[in-house]
Amino acid sequence: MIIMRTDATEEDIQRVVGEIERSGLRADVSRGEFMTVIGPVGDERRLAFDHLATLPGVKEANMVETPYKLISREYARFFGEPGAHKTVTIGDVHLGNGEPVIIAGPCAVESRAQLMRIGEEVKRAGAHVLRGGVFKPRSSVHSFQGLGAAGTEGAEEALHWLRQAGDEYDMPVVTEVRGESMVELVARYVDIMHIGARNMYDQDLLVAVARQQKPVLLKRHFGASIEELLSFSEYIAAEGNKDIILCERGIVPMGKGRSFTRYTLDLAAVPVIHNETYLPVIVDPSHSTGRRDLIFSMSCAAVAAGADGLMIEAHYDPSEALVDGPQMVTPDELEEIIQACRRLHVLAKRT
Amino acid sequence: MIIMRTDATEEDIQRVVGEIERSGLRADVSRGEFMTVIGPVGDERRLAFDHLATLPGVKEANMVETPYKLISREYARFFGEPGAHKTVTIGDVHLGNGEPVIIAGPCAVESRAQLMRIGEEVKRAGAHVLRGGVFKPRSSVHSFQGLGAAGTEGAEEALHWLRQAGDEYDMPVVTEVRGESMVELVARYVDIMHIGARNMYDQDLLVAVARQQKPVLLKRHFGASIEELLSFSEYIAAEGNKDIILCERGIVPMGKGRSFTRYTLDLAAVPVIHNETYLPVIVDPSHSTGRRDLIFSMSCAAVAAGADGLMIEAHYDPSEALVDGPQMVTPDELEEIIQACRRLHVLAKRT
């Protein structure tokens, strides 16, 4: 990490970038309010930090050996994120450092009518962002893969509905992107690009999505450690895109015998990620539990643990949903959850 | 499960018990305010439920095939626990169905002075029950095994201090019991018998402890599923002791790479256990995280998830503690946690 002096010139910055690139690495340049920080992307052992420290405009040059340095709190500290925690701004929605942001909507987009109705109802319940799946990354090729699976045309129609519902009810929209070839299409319609848990390990998708320069929502794979989530996030940051929202959605349950939840929600991930990085982190109580009756409790717990937001699946008639019906809440339940979370949010802070 | 009619006589009850015993099973008799329920202990397939249903005083006789029937909500429903949730009473402390009960104290008892000082300070911070380890079930035979390891005399002295500190500051006391031969000794001094996570699978210890007819605090093993925790609790209930407090204290972390917490706290266990059983459940944020800086967040999250209490390690000088210093909070931090939890407790209820 190379910290430039406040009076460093653009020429000074470019000289450092040039030196880094000559050693076969890339350079991530973060221009903060007060300072510019340059993060080398690649194996830092190939850089001569002693030499870099002597270049004009350089204040400090240090090797950082963690696999996630561009998203680390230390990196943020220098360019002036307040309290070293980033707020990701999506239209009028500010995610991070404030009241929990609620992302809600159906698991899968099924029709224009379904989406418009759910959009209206979750908005009324207090949601801030509308979600809806167009491409579903299912484990089985024989399961419904979302309307997007029917080809570009079907995908575009569903994305169009999502955009319309968002515009109609004044909410930014988010959908999951699957397959590098679909990235540009999705980016044309949505405000947040969502990479699902099963695709967390897909470095090439991460890079392609990052390059759209839109906020990215990255979910932790259900077999991944927190360190892996952070290491793979760094693939996004290394493309110069720091508008990353991390999402805890549960890990594979352990032990013999019946599992009462689909996954084990690891809520300590929330304060841990806040401690390690400057990125906001949200929680998905729907996929983690797979049970409508647990979503109220786990939403409250997530906010009490410090989550910057929640992603909740909602449907006016859960029994009708094509995918994941048992984990959807109704708009009324969603409203109850949102109100409890607002009350809890303030109280769970240290005095 | 055999549900007796409200007008069933003692003779009726004994006739059912006799039939069960003749089939090689034992009978657990729970006398509620309105009704008596008899739970067979053993393989119910060996019972003739059709025949039992015809006996005088019997209202219903049904086979229950789960491995935890004596602690199930269904079982409680008949003998009148309010809302099918049990309150375990320890002196003036009521654990379950109310404000979260805070159990606090040092990981290990080190001296009389240490314990008296911590007792005083955690009481002032708002704790309800005093904890202190006398027998430590360590993974390594080469680690400090607690003062109790020095033999009966050392154990008794440490237990005596614990009792004194509890009496002095008006708190019931709890300590972990290790080894069947120590059970009676421990029972003479403490109010709650604690079975540690590593010993959850020790059926014979469970039975020996249960027979003391004192409240039992059973921790989930770090490799156990919730179903296993419930199945092993049933060994306690089958001895006729239903004053069982379950404790979630984290499971082994998953995935490659560095682990930021010692264990993964599975907070969904709280509503799941409330759903499956009538037993109260508490959370141990100290062992699960192993990190003092995460205990505030995870305590708040546990209470928001519905925990009936918390077990928190506290020490006036964490750096001095012989065992687990990095996870102890100071009395001041404990007070802050207790106050936040009180505020949160009410708000995390459904309206």
Add this chain to the structure above:
Amino acid sequence: MIIMRTDATEEDIQRVVGEIERSGLRADVSRGEFMTVIGPVGDERRLAFDHLATLPGVKEANMVETPYKLISREYARFFGEPGAHKTVTIGDVHLGNGEPVIIAGPCAVESRAQLMRIGEEVKRAGAHVLRGGVFKPRSSVHSFQGLGAAGTEGAEEALHWLRQAGDEYDMPVVTEVRGESMVELVARYVDIMHIGARNMYDQDLLVAVARQQKPVLLKRHFGASIEELLSFSEYIAAEGNKDIILCERGIVPMGKGRSFTRYTLDLAAVPVIHNETYLPVIVDPSHSTGRRDLIFSMSCAAVAAGADGLMIEAHYDPSEALVDGPQMVTPDELEEIIQACRRLHVLAKRT
């Protein structure tokens, strides 16, 4: 699954395919020596099997509800794979139903000279297929990503060396493909397309690779169950490509404390996969253990468990390797392993 009569005409087959497609599914047509089997791809509940059974040329029409039906042993049974186990043929190499096939070579291609020398030495040691990584799917963006990461030109040069080494020493070659955009390029140079463990969940990569109609080597993700491996393999089979080689390479170690191996090799996966599917399965003792001193034992154990082959990393000077040096064996060690495996292979069969 629709089993056609031996005298079914092409017209009969096309009629069934047409009916399936009209219901919104795709049809996989497998023409065996004696029989043709048609496997619907998609949600079979949307098909009228009663009706399909009445069409001309149809012998049987049954719903199969597992997520992996096109690769199941039952499916193979009808079109005549001997013993319902497939042999994948790559040039002169026959993988499955015979002596274990040894795939060996360096973890990463580093230079033409390195690759030619290793090619020569592993051939002499008895290897059948040459491996060499051009695109490395690393957890950290800051780690060496393989020569392919430098862009199409670097990738093509490294692939060209691999091809040359294979041709020079008369071995088919295999490399890992990462990123949908690289699939066609890789397919031009190699004989087996390898999808790495981290990318097992990348459905779109699976589909893109399958469409090249070359044998695909799919590794189990280190957090995946066997059922997930099979479900994701089905994405390949559903493209009409049944030349699939599965690879067990270890799952994440469990439990507290130091891990003596990088992963836990799950050798029961070998007979389980042979039982569930007709696909051959190989084992990678190098990545699973991460330890050169365990590779001999685990190779022997894999072959004794029935593995159809092994994938072993080898280098003339492990200490020099850019990636994974500690797990590479020398050509001499490789030879010792291959000879032991040949001896064991015959003896581990049931008499």
Add this chain to the structure above:
Amino acid sequence: MIIMRTDATEEDIQRVVGEIERSGLRADVSRGEFMTVIGPVGDERRLAFDHLATLPGVKEANMVETPYKLISREYARFFGEPGAHKTVTIGDVHLGNGEPVIIAGPCAVESRAQLMRIGEEVKRAGAHVLRGGVFKPRSSVHSFQGLGAAGTEGAEEALHWLRQAGDEYDMPVVTEVRGESMVELVARYVDIMHIGARNMYDQDLLVAVARQQKPVLLKRHFGASIEELLSFSEYIAAEGNKDIILCERGIVPMGKGRSFTRYTLDLAAVPVIHNETYLPVIVDPSHSTGRRDLIFSMSCAAVAAGADGLMIEAHYDPSEALVDGPQMVTPDELEEIIQACRRLHVLAKRT
């Protein structure tokens, strides 16, 4: 670890022991053919090794910080186990450093007739040691707990049958011991004391069993790391009992979806344990797979991995067994397994 000079006197040894005990630790004295080694039990940081090194008769005095030092290969090296691998001798059976020892018999002892018949048949099949469960440590209190659960009398009768069957067919016998109060009773009847996986963490049982000074067979808990298995073995060694046989029997399966085996057999544990300790290690393919059809393959694989023996459940009529029928092999299958393992044993050695 304190290594005494070959000419050290008994007085020299006792002086070292005395110094260790004065520091509050215990001393394990191992007298080898050539040398005596003294291993302190407890926190070695409390010993003054510099001072110990100056005592008469002391050759070397070094701190060893692993949690398993008394069972480590380094410890064995000095007192002359050949190749630092121990052979545990039980009557005429030598376990370790030779042909794999086969322990076979029913899961549970059900009757005298059953046991005598199985004893005869497994002996004829080639087994060396007879097993039979008297106390079954079941997860559910409602499951059959073995004949031993009926009380001391029932236990003693079943143990007596086991002893008779062993004597009749000239095999040492092994049974699982559960509950500290049963230890002495069991020790009177059996040749090997077996501690089951669920009780691996029960330090007090380990100590009580170790003190019987009979060979101990300790199974790895299904949630335990290898390091934990070794750390808990050390509790046995610390009682001066080094006749320890470790047993790999599978860990909890990972990942979503159906599990094809009851546990995941971790065969790399075999060479790892051989590398870390001087103890022999056997494998239990019955409990790990839970499937009769996989036992042949996994037995072959275990022996190829270097296992010193196998523990296999066998019954003349698996369908009749009260416990674990689906995983039992018939005597004929056992014979086939034993013969394959004998053939494999020699071939899986390095040349």
